[in-house]
Amino acid sequence: MSRLVMALQRAKRENRTSERILDIAERLVQTRGFNNFSYADIAKELGITTASLHYHFRGKAELGQALITRYAERFGDALDRIDAEIPDPRAKLEAYAGLYGGVLEGKRMCMCGVLAAEYQTLPGPMRRAVIGFFDENQRWLAGVLKQGRTDKTLAYTGSPDEVAQSILSTLEGAMLVARPYGDLARFNSTADQLLAGLTP
Amino acid sequence: MSRLVMALQRAKRENRTSERILDIAERLVQTRGFNNFSYADIAKELGITTASLHYHFRGKAELGQALITRYAERFGDALDRIDAEIPDPRAKLEAYAGLYGGVLEGKRMCMCGVLAAEYQTLPGPMRRAVIGFFDENQRWLAGVLKQGRTDKTLAYTGSPDEVAQSILSTLEGAMLVARPYGDLARFNSTADQLLAGLTP
């Protein structure tokens, strides 16, 4: 076996472990918050030691950054798929709300929503990544809203940016409040009312 | 000085310290989250030791309960004042949103909104208190919405309870998202749109 193949396999193996770490940490952040889980929690679930975790991520701050980066990438991919598959602006917004509803199952909520609640305790790079996630969401929503106003499939007063901020805030809040009740219907009700308010 | 007077003074002095502890802890919860501050933080700011804090509150869980109880009482008092001073349903909702906006200054957000984000890490009594706060808010909002529908000053589709849930969720989310941006205008914009959607 060539040196190259072995190097690739090693990279793949390492990558798989890194991804598993991120998977576990992601769930822990979304259910408990960034400051309310430890390397020990991840290590135990993964069956390795905390020392090994430091090989993959120098420290918890770096892990946190990687978490948001991957989360934002995946979310961006999901938005790209919506753009590719759904032409109608209203249906796009329904699909967008559906993304959030899906997260709420498993007692999770939006990772960046959780991080926003403990924003003041986060290291600088994580703060900027959270803001970046919100900005990207609002940019996408504003685009959909502009399209809807142009083709008259959506109606709203005020600027697309303001309404985009409002949609994001409402869905984040709906997740935040619905989760303690363990009630997905509560989230869906608020999402439905939000979309109904955009009917021409 | 009589024994009774001395006892009252002692109670008052203790009460004052307890209240100061609650004041500091309240600010810390609202800015950092319940799990992201310590007895040492409070003790340092108050100029006493952590051991003394345990005299006033047996443990952090009891402190947390007391925090929510006092917060909910004060919020209930504010709602009573709105009821007493403002007859118009729409103006009541504006005042209600104003309560939230006021909290956002000082980089705080609604205490129970923060606690909802770390809900799964809270002891049982605190969880129930958070739910109780939300329920009380929704009950009050539903009452205002019913009144508004009756006297035709507010218009909405769906049940008052559903719309009440939606209003609460939207305002909580607006605080959550606006705070990282340090932008009160962002909150006000969403609140304004929310109320505009209830115009007959």
Added chain:
DNA sequence: GTCTATAGGCAGATAGAC
């Protein structure tokens, strides 16, 4: 990549003196 061993710090909490 993963381990053992360990450092150094901070957490919540308690006993007992004053």
Added chain:
DNA sequence: GTCTATCTGCCTATAGAC
């Protein structure tokens, strides 16, 4: 009511062997 002293446990992180 507040203190000193102390405990136990958990946390992040590192050094160095395999």
